[in-house]
Amino acid sequence: MSNLKKITVLILLLGVVAGGLFVYNFYNVFFNPNTAFNNEKAFLFIPSDASFDDVVEQLSPLLKNIEDFKITANKKGYSIKGGKYAIVKGMNNNEIINTLRSGNMPVKISFNNQDRLELLAGRIAAQLEKDSTAFLSAFKDPIFLKDNDFNLDNALSMYIPNSYEVYWNLSPEGFRDRMLKEYKRFWNDSRLKKAASLGYTPKQITALAAIVDKESVKREERPRIAGVYLNRLRRNIPLQADPTIIHALKKEENNWDRVIKRVLNKDLEIDSPYNTYKNIGIPPGPISMPDISAVDAVLNAENHNYLFFVADIERFGYHMFAETHAQHVANANKYRRWATRNKILR
Incomplete structure (x- = not known):
């Protein structure tokens, strides 16, 4: 074999070896x-x-060889996208990059019984990417509120307490818009018809439901309490709901951490649209975020003649109901004596 042929064969062999090493x-x-x-x-x-x-x-603590990941990312032209991603045990770099490209997965978030937009913003921020300031700004955006017939008093009623699947990096505006869709989905034809039959808007039903929610933790009792308030509204009698006074006191002082165990007579004089002892009708907005069961309790209120109720001292968590003022006074005196005896004050 000539030297030229030997060189040619050697070059070919080296090429094969190099190619094999590359592969x-x-x-x-x-x-x-x-x-x-x-x-x-x-x-x-x-x-x-x-x-x-x-x-x-x-990724460094999760991978055996971070340099190989970098090489793969460069070769595949990886472009960063925010979100939550799951890296499965045994994945190779090609699979990891593909996942980071298109595998943004939803997270399940939940919220309930938030008393104010500020608390709701904090609750959502704890579960999604952006901070509470960004969420609160989106919730209070005056243009959004005006365009969708809300205001700062009733904006909380737009957020239906539940669990939802969203992307972790969903923007505050995107979350807010999603909640508006959920609100419209919640207020379906059936609920709208029931609200209309009672003579109230969804926002008014929610505001009343917030009072019902605060009055009783017993879901089975809520339709009866709702019936009491609807009876009072029909007769043009003030609701006289203590939870609205508590809300008014906290709002006036801007002290939402204040603990009020018992509403006193002097508290009933507070000048506030949330004072349902002085003002007839439903407050301008919800005093809290009512549970869905409370909203449905109002829409499906029990039909009865009760106009009063007070805490039942024998069945804690429940209430004693009365049709007449005299019956109510007797029930209320029982409660006052018990409350005084047990030092349930502020």
Whole structure:
């Protein structure tokens, strides 16, 4: 064999070896398992403004070889997208990149019984990416409120307490808009017809339901309490609901942490649209976020002749109901004596 042929064969052999090494390395970098954790899955929360270094920092404890991940990300042109992602045990770099590209997964969030928009913003911020200030700003946006026939007094009624699936990096405005859709879905034809038959708007029903919610933790009793308030409204009698006085006192002082165990006669003089001892009708907005059961209790209120109720001292959590003022005074005196004896004061 001539020297030229030998050189040619050698070059070909070197090419084959080099090609084989390239394929081997390529396969190892792209397709060999590269996870270093023992659980079935590991979750990443990538902020919307994250840099590649931020992603690498989160992934470093989870991968065997972070350099191979970097090479794969570069070759595949990985573009960072915020969200929650699940890295499955045994994934290779190619699969990890594909997941980070298109595997943003929803999270389940929940909220209930928030008394103010500020508390709701804090509750949501604890479950999603943005902070409470951003959520509160979206909730109070005057243009959004005006365009959708809400105001600061009744804006809380738009948020239906429940569990929802959303993306972790959903913007505050996106979350707010989603809740508006849920609000419209909640107020379906059936509920709208029931509200109309009572002569009230959904916002008024929610405001009344918030009082019912505060009055009783017993769901089975709420339709009866709702019936009392509807009877009073029909007869143009003030609701005289203590929870509205508590709300008015806290609102006037801007002290929402204040604990008020017992409403006193002097408290009933407070000048507030939430004072249902002085003002006839439903307050301008909900004093809290009512449970769905409380809303449905108002829409499906019990039909009776009761006009009064007071806490039942023999069945804690329940109430004694009365049709006449005289019956109510007797029940109320029982409660006052018990409350005084047990020092249930402020």
